Amino acid sequence: MSQPLLKAEGLAKRFGDRVVLQDVGLEVEEGEIHGIMGPNGAGKTTFFHVLTGQHKPDAGRVTFRGEDITGLAPREIACRGIARSFQLMNLFDDETALVNTMVATPEMRARGFDLFSDAARLEAATERAQRALADVGLEHQASARAKGLSYGERRALEIGVALASDPKLLFLDEPTAGLGAEGTERIAKLIGSLRRKVTIVLIEHDMRFLFGLADRIAVVHWGQVIARGTPEALRANPWVQRSSLAA
Numbered sequence: 001m002s003q004p005l006l007k008a009e010g011l012a013k014r015f016g017d018r019v020v021l022q023d024v025g026l027e028v029e030e031g032e033i034h035g036i037m038g039p040n041g042a043g044k045t046t047f048f049h050v051l052t053g054q055h056k057p058d059a060g061r062v063t064f065r066g067e068d069i070t071g072l073a074p075r076e077i078a079c080r081g082i083a084r085s086f087q088l089m090n091l092f093d094d095e096t097a098l099v100n101t102m103v104a105t106p107e108m109r110a111r112g113f114d115l116f117s118d119a120a121r122l123e124a125a126t127e128r129a130q131r132a133l134a135d136v137g138l139e140h141q142a143s144a145r146a147k148g149l150s151y152g153e154r155r156a157l158e159i160g161v162a163l164a165s166d167p168k169l170l171f172l173d174e175p176t177a178g179l180g181a182e183g184t185e186r187i188a189k190l191i192g193s194l195r196r197k198v199t200i201v202l203i204e205h206d207m208r209f210l211f212g213l214a215d216r217i218a219v220v221h222w223g224q225v226i227a228r229g230t231p232e233a234l235r236a237n238p239w240v241q242r243s244s245l246a247a
Contacts, residue, residue: 003066005030005199006169011050011060013043020046022223024060028169033191033200035214037207043223044203048173051201052084053077064169079109083162084171090158093147097138097157100146101129104164132164133157135197136190152183156190163198170194172202176209184209211235 006028013021020043028034038044049055051062053074062070069077083104092100102108107125133139136156141149149157155175162170175191176184188209191200204210210217211231219227219240227237234240 004028005065006051006201007063008051009061011047011062012058013046013050013055014058020223021050021057024220024223024225026051026218026225028199028201030168030199031195032215033195033202033213035210035217036201036203036220037205037210037217038220042220044220045173047220048084048171048203052082052171078165078167081166081168082171083165083167083169085158085162085173085175091146091154091161094145096143096145097133097149097160098126098129098142100157101132101161101164102126104132104161105129106166109165128166129164132160135163135194136160137186152179152186155179155183155187159190159194163194167198170198170200172200172204174203174205176204176206188213 004027006026008024008026011021011024012019024043024047026034036044036047046055050057053069053072053076056071060070061068064077064080064082067080069080092103102125105125105128107121107128130139130142133142136159138153138156138160141153146154146157159170159172159175172191175187179187184206191202191213194200202210202214211234214231216228216230217234218225219234227234227240229237
């Protein structure tokens with residue numbers, strides 16, 4: 001049996017006297033969309049932070065493609081092929097969509113802004129960024145400044161920035177936050193189209209959205225994974241039914 005792309009075992013995290021994660025585990029198979037859901041304050045975002053290096057776990061282990069990445073810095077984890085978006089967007093508002101995306105490319109990360117003196121690498125970074133913008137439907141907005149984009153376009157741009165790093169695994173934190181029904185539908189179609197290119201793990205508060213996209217879902221509550229399975233299995237889970245989390 002092949003090993004999962006990402007595996008977390010026994011993760012624990014506390015801040016002072018507050019236990020946020022306790023013995024949390026997760027397995028993500030290559031090519032799937034894996035959802036994480038739960039009520040506010042359940043520990044979902046802290047879990048993301050531990051998996052992507054923003055927080056070091058107090059206990060437990062994380063492996064990616066069979067390699068132990070536990071406690072590595074975010075930059076080191078990104079270099080291994082993991083990218084993420086954030087619940088609160090991180091964009092350079094005064095730069096164009098293309099420049100925002102170029103900043104995340106491997107060529108730019110390797111050379112920094114010295115890249116602009118290297119014509120071949122600059123061309124490679126530009127082409128990679130343009131492909132990422134096309135993947136998220138923003139190729140026509142490449143020269144638009146980020147601050148001039150609509151909220152939904154900014155959400156899509158943030159995903160494009162993450163894709164420009166050429167990840168094998170993409171973490172998305174609340175990609176529909178602040179979007180209306182039409183914007184949510186566009187993001188759902190976008191994420192569905194990306195599954196051919198990258199494995200995706202997403203936190204999402206919109207359960208109808210999540211149940212319509214994910215192959216498997218982990219339910220996090222009280223800092224623990226209390227249920228996991230396919231959307232169909234979770235709809236039939238008595239706890240999920242009582243909690244009103246199921247779509």
